Amino acid sequence: MPLMRARTRSPIRRRRAGSNAIALSDVxxxxxxxxxxxxxxxNTPELVSENVRxxxxxxxxxxxxxxxxxxxxxxxxxxxxxxxxxxxxxxSIFSAGVEAIERRLEEAGYALLIATSDYSLERELRQVxxxxxxxxxxxxxxxxxxxxxxxxxxQERAIPYVCQGAYEAEGPHPCVGFDNHAAxxxxxxxxxxxxHRRIAMLAGISADNDRVIDRxxxxxxxxxxxxxxxxxxxxxxxxxxxxxARLAMKxxxxxxxRPTALLCVNDVLALGALFEARAEGVAVPAELSITGFDDFxxxxxxxxxxxxxxxxxxxxxxxxxxxxxxxxxGQSPPQATLLPTTIIARGTTGPAPAG
Amino acid sequence: MPLMRARTRSPIRRRRAGSNAIALSDVxxxxxxxxxxxxxxxNTPELVSENVRxxxxxxxxxxxxxxxxxxxxxxxxxxxxxxxxxxxxxxSIFSAGVEAIERRLEEAGYALLIATSDYSLERELRQVxxxxxxxxxxxxxxxxxxxxxxxxxxQERAIPYVCQGAYEAEGPHPCVGFDNHAAxxxxxxxxxxxxHRRIAMLAGISADNDRVIDRxxxxxxxxxxxxxxxxxxxxxxxxxxxxxARLAMKxxxxxxxRPTALLCVNDVLALGALFEARAEGVAVPAELSITGFDDFxxxxxxxxxxxxxxxxxxxxxxxxxxxxxxxxxGQSPPQATLLPTTIIARGTTGPAPAG
DNA sequence: TTGTAGGCGTTATCAC
DNA sequence: GTGATAACGCCTACAA
Numbered sequence: 001m002p003l004m005r006a007r008t009r010s011p012i013r014r015r016r017a018g019s020n021a022i023a024l025s026d027v028x029x030x031x032x033x034x035x036x037x038x039x040x041x042x043n044t045p046e047l048v049s050e051n052v053r054x055x056x057x058x059x060x061x062x063x064x065x066x067x068x069x070x071x072x073x074x075x076x077x078x079x080x081x082x083x084x085x086x087x088x089x090x091x092s093i094f095s096a097g098v099e100a101i102e103r104r105l106e107e108a109g110y111a112l113l114i115a116t117s118d119y120s121l122e123r124e125l126r127q128v129x130x131x132x133x134x135x136x137x138x139x140x141x142x143x144x145x146x147x148x149x150x151x152x153x154x155q156e157r158a159i160p161y162v163c164q165g166a167y168e169a170e171g172p173h174p175c176v177g178f179d180n181h182a183a184x185x186x187x188x189x190x191x192x193x194x195x196h197r198r199i200a201m202l203a204g205i206s207a208d209n210d211r212v213i214d215r216x217x218x219x220x221x222x223x224x225x226x227x228x229x230x231x232x233x234x235x236x237x238x239x240x241x242x243x244x245a246r247l248a249m250k251x252x253x254x255x256x257x258r259p260t261a262l263l264c265v266n267d268v269l270a271l272g273a274l275f276e277a278r279a280e281g282v283a284v285p286a287e288l289s290i291t292g293f294d295d296f297x298x299x300x301x302x303x304x305x306x307x308x309x310x311x312x313x314x315x316x317x318x319x320x321x322x323x324x325x326x327x328x329x330g331q332s333p334p335q336a337t338l339l340p341t342t343i344i345a346r347g348t349t350g351p352a353p354a355g
Numbered sequence: 356m357p358l359m360r361a362r363t364r365s366p367i368r369r370r371r372a373g374s375n376a377i378a379l380s381d382v383x384x385x386x387x388x389x390x391x392x393x394x395x396x397x398n399t400p401e402l403v404s405e406n407v408r409x410x411x412x413x414x415x416x417x418x419x420x421x422x423x424x425x426x427x428x429x430x431x432x433x434x435x436x437x438x439x440x441x442x443x444x445x446x447s448i449f450s451a452g453v454e455a456i457e458r459r460l461e462e463a464g465y466a467l468l469i470a471t472s473d474y475s476l477e478r479e480l481r482q483v484x485x486x487x488x489x490x491x492x493x494x495x496x497x498x499x500x501x502x503x504x505x506x507x508x509x510q511e512r513a514i515p516y517v518c519q520g521a522y523e524a525e526g527p528h529p530c531v532g533f534d535n536h537a538a539x540x541x542x543x544x545x546x547x548x549x550x551h552r553r554i555a556m557l558a559g560i561s562a563d564n565d566r567v568i569d570r571x572x573x574x575x576x577x578x579x580x581x582x583x584x585x586x587x588x589x590x591x592x593x594x595x596x597x598x599x600a601r602l603a604m605k606x607x608x609x610x611x612x613r614p615t616a617l618l619c620v621n622d623v624l625a626l627g628a629l630f631e632a633r634a635e636g637v638a639v640p641a642e643l644s645i646t647g648f649d650d651f652x653x654x655x656x657x658x659x660x661x662x663x664x665x666x667x668x669x670x671x672x673x674x675x676x677x678x679x680x681x682x683x684x685g686q687s688p689p690q691a692t693l694l695p696t697t698i699i700a701r702g703t704t705g706p707a708p709a710g
Numbered sequence: 711t712t713g714t715a716g717g718c719g720t721t722a723t724c725a726c
Numbered sequence: 727g728t729g730a731t732a733a734c735g736c737c738t739a740c741a742a
Contacts, residue, residue, distance in 0.1 A: 021735095025735080025736090035736075035737090036738075039737060040737095043737085067735095067736085070735080071735035071736040071737085072735080072736060072737075074736070075735075075737040075738080076736080076738085077737095
């Protein structure tokens, strides 16, 4: 009996440093009930008598007890935490989405761990690994493209996930979003309808980015159907930054003959294009029509207000959270949810100039 | 020996549902070492032999082991998680700060739990309570004003915290930021120096918001020294939203005689003011000078570019994270860190019109 | 409805 | 440098 020996040798009970915080057992003692009852009173009050509930409640407030979620997570095998990986939160479309996710999760008692991928799928994968270490119960991603290991890791651990901001009816990933291809196609058709034939495109960096790729292809489709394409040299990529967009726009404005219309992949790019056009003395929309994408705050307030396409960012965030919560409760929501987008015609577009 | 009895009764070892994931003990078995050695190989590799390190490493990758941070948190009494409460992440100044915080924390192996207060101190307090339940090791807040219970809760649990975006040399809270009063005072002096005497102010909602209050007082100070004040009816509050700012600006433009200069509490408000002025045909800066605050992306790109005051948002975020990390490592960084701001004179300000 | 007690996956203490 | 093994604070199957 080596155990006895050990006990005999060091009769003083071993204690780890710094366990000073009030624990559930302290509440139990104060309330004169068992720890199980305290746990139940806190988590499933309907399973406990009125007396116990009141006593526990009183003890909790008196002692200022705060639950220890690491211990809960360990024992219950659920962390009540969701992870989200977004490209950046510095662009209002994403931050609006994240805020919506957070609000919905908060209602359900979940916390949100946010990580940024900086538009890199490799970094996205690393971030998901970190989120898994953190024991998230579910994951929210952006877009259709992901490293194959990512889904594998998630599926192996049976961690539900939802991709937001894109839509793919038959795709491998659950998603809630809109059809980027169709949306941009409708914008291109709108320009064609205005009589434009010389059309250019200011895109984001397409590497790793399905939304950009879909939007470029979406713009091209109706052009091709009309026997057209972007003007030669008329497809330029730029980071999502007004200053960079202006630089890219410089190149587009140097094309001869100049395009009469420009499709931008988002509103930041459109804003940069608009500023640069104005600085170069190019009249918008008289000489050049410009379209945005997203409908962020400033789109409607610049002069002229930007014609753009409203993207349902908060609805997507809320929808993604909702779908994840349903999965977490064992339900089977639809694999893909399609949200609508609308073209908002404002002041930066007009009929193609004559000639 | 009741234990023996129990064992005899149910000889099959009890197993909780779903403990399917690979645990550290699995790695230990695979590597042929003890769990203690695995733990050491992972956390303090310098304390184990090369052999053990290699064997553990191999087993980890072969099994696809991922650490269980709840268990780590429980055993080590540190969650390696920091909480941050910001008013909103939908405004680029805050999202830039949050991104900077996140980057620095990531380097140090900490995760960031983000919560929003929506500019309410009450909600901020609730969010901190939730963060404490989550077992955060430290907290980052915004501003000087907080509910007294907040600091008490944090101090009771010895959770370090830092307030960001404001500066108070002798204040009760550790902080890293700049002096809102002084910054806005310098802007007011700048306008006085341009000869303006009829000055108005477009402020944010001042309730619960020390930054707004400090900036209003800061603007007033040099005016008062010059025997002036805002023009009657010339102090208006608005939410941080371009549309709302335009509404507020309408009232300011209706004042007679009209102010010749307007101090805005941030760039969003300045942008709204600028748009509204233009819509009303008021020439900026010929008839009216407008100043912003923050220097967000669009400030330099609108036409005319906005005169504003650069706020070191990423530096504050990084600095706050840094200071917290130091506290977590048992160091004692300065209680208050002051960061510089600079006026950036651009196109929305000019000399006061004659007469 | 309530209590008992084992186990969740790690870390850290102790002994070697 | 390494191994054995008590905690860590809570949840929950089971028994009463």
